[in-house]
Amino acid sequence: MNQVIISAATEANPLVPNVWEMGVVLVGFAVLMFIVVKFIVPMFEKTFAERAEAIEGGIAKAEKAQAEASAALEEYKQQLTDARAEANRIREEARAEGAQILADLKEKAAAESARITAQAHVQIESERQAAVVSLRSEVGTLATTLAGRIVGEALNDDERSARVVDRFLADLENQNAGAAK
Amino acid sequence: MHLPAILPWGVADGFSKQMLLVILSVVIIATFFLLAARKQQLVPGKLQFAGEMAYGFVRNSIAKDIIGGKDFMKYVPLLFSLFFFILVNNIYGAIPVLQLPSFSHVGGAYVLAGIVYVTWIAIGIRKNGLKYFKLATVPSGVPVYILPLIIPIEIISNFLVRPVTHSLRLFATMLAGHLIVMIAGSGIEFLIMQENILLKGTSLLVLGGAIAMYMLEALIMALQAYVFTLLTAIYIEGALHADSH
Numbered sequence: 001m002n003q004v005i006i007s008a009a010t011e012a013n014p015l016v017p018n019v020w021e022m023g024v025v026l027v028g029f030a031v032l033m034f035i036v037v038k039f040i041v042p043m044f045e046k047t048f049a050e051r052a053e054a055i056e057g058g059i060a061k062a063e064k065a066q067a068e069a070s071a072a073l074e075e076y077k078q079q080l081t082d083a084r085a086e087a088n089r090i091r092e093e094a095r096a097e098g099a100q101i102l103a104d105l106k107e108k109a110a111a112e113s114a115r116i117t118a119q120a121h122v123q124i125e126s127e128r129q130a131a132v133v134s135l136r137s138e139v140g141t142l143a144t145t146l147a148g149r150i151v152g153e154a155l156n157d158d159e160r161s162a163r164v165v166d167r168f169l170a171d172l173e174n175q176n177a178g179a180a181k
Numbered sequence: 182m183h184l185p186a187i188l189p190w191g192v193a194d195g196f197s198k199q200m201l202l203v204i205l206s207v208v209i210i211a212t213f214f215l216l217a218a219r220k221q222q223l224v225p226g227k228l229q230f231a232g233e234m235a236y237g238f239v240r241n242s243i244a245k246d247i248i249g250g251k252d253f254m255k256y257v258p259l260l261f262s263l264f265f266f267i268l269v270n271n272i273y274g275a276i277p278v279l280q281l282p283s284f285s286h287v288g289g290a291y292v293l294a295g296i297v298y299v300t301w302i303a304i305g306i307r308k309n310g311l312k313y314f315k316l317a318t319v320p321s322g323v324p325v326y327i328l329p330l331i332i333p334i335e336i337i338s339n340f341l342v343r344p345v346t347h348s349l350r351l352f353a354t355m356l357a358g359h360l361i362v363m364i365a366g367s368g369i370e371f372l373i374m375q376e377n378i379l380l381k382g383t384s385l386l387v388l389g390g391a392i393a394m395y396m397l398e399a400l401i402m403a404l405q406a407y408v409f410t411l412l413t414a415i416y417i418e419g420a421l422h423a424d425s426h
Contacts, residue, residue, distance in 0.1 A: 014287060014352075014356060015287055015349075016287070017286070017287050017288030017291050018197075018286060018288050019288070020196075020197075020200065021197070021199055021200060021203075021286050021288035021289060022288035022289065022291060022292050024199075024200040024203050024204065025203055025283070025288060025289035025292045025293070026292045028203045028204055028206070028207045028266075029207075029262065029266055029292065029293065029296070031207055031211075032207045032210060032211060032262050032266055033258065033259070033262045035211045035215070036214075036258045036261055036262045037258045039215060039218070040211075040214045040215065040218055040236070040258075040261070041236075041257060041258050041261065043215075043218035043219070043221060044218050044232070044233065044236045044240075045254075046221065047218070047221045047222075047223075047225075047229075047233070048233075050221070050223060051223050054223050
């Protein structure tokens with residue numbers, strides 16, 4: 001009876017703790033702390049660290065890709081410039097070559113025409129020479145014949161008449177050369 | 182006041198429902214977070230995300246923001262355990278069949294506040310040596326003639342009153358909430374048993390009030406877990422940086 005009254009009195013004061021409940025809370029909290037320290041916090045922290053690393057790694061990778069892309073772009077631009085310069089150079093060369101070929105052809109054509117002209121001159125000269133030679137003999141003969149007919153048979157002395165005709169023609173030729181000069 | 186024990190049945194100082202719930206809370210918290218942290222994927226699933234949110238809340242919003250610096254990680258396990266241990270044990274009060282916040286029994290609150298008390302004093306001494314007690318009780322920049330007045334007040338408020346308020350705040354809010362909801366429940370039962378139909382009808386008013394109080398209690402249960410953990414962080418921070426306070 002006495003025991004019950006004391007028990008009831010202590011129970012009635014809410015500020016007086018039950019020692020067994022304190023023990024349970026203490027042990028329970030200690031167990032929880034142990035699990036948290038040993039497993040839960042390290043597991044979460046590991047995940048957090050891995051995630052941060054993955055994100056930072058991703059950023060680094062993206063930056064690297066960016067750098068590579070801009071390097072490639074630079075290279076392409078360089079190649080394009082080179083190709084343009086090359087094309088210009090080839091075009092210039094072609095133009096120069098064309099001009100050269102044209103000049104050569106012109107020169108060749110001029111030489112050919114000069115050669116043809118010279119040949120023609122030579123031919124004309126030789127033909128003229130031939131004509132002069134044939135004329136000379138024929139004109140002499142004709143003139144002698146003509147003169148003989150006019151003057152009579154007296155002039156049939158061939159030797160003399162030929163000399164007269166030759167002299168006459170030489171004079172004529174000299175006269176012609178003097179006029180040409 | 183207290184329910185009789187479960188084992189042995191009906192004896193005052195046996196294994197009680199409160200003890201069972203405390204043990205259950207440890208199982209619940211450990212199971213939940215071990216499951217949530219088990220897979221450790223970089224892109225979290227739903228469970229892992231919930232676990233990370235909860236863990237990140239204590240880690241960043243309490244430990245990192247209050248203690249800060251490089252060494253807050255050392256105190257994350259304590260703050261994390263405290264927060265969820267108190268939260269789960271408080272929420273019991275809002276679950277119909279369980280309906281008993283563990284810390285409405287003062288013993289648990291004494292134990293947790295005691296652990297925190299010993300912890301922050303130990304941190305203070307380890308950080309500053311025995312000079313810590315001078316740093317904690319003699320504020321700098323105070324005129325010498327006020328010191329005889331200030332020092333006793335600081336001693337009382339820091340070393341005597343602090344653990345008491347720390348534990349009783351949790352205990353009192355839980356007990357009061359528990360009592361109000363229980364009284365409202367009993368009141369509804371009493372009124373509904375009345376012969377008078379009008380008196381019977383007033384039970385509806387009490388029911389409405391009881392539901393509102395129930396919601397308020399649910400809020401306070403979560404809030405007190407946060408407050409207790411926040412104060413712990415503040416005490417630890419004060420002990421760590423006693424020389425700059």
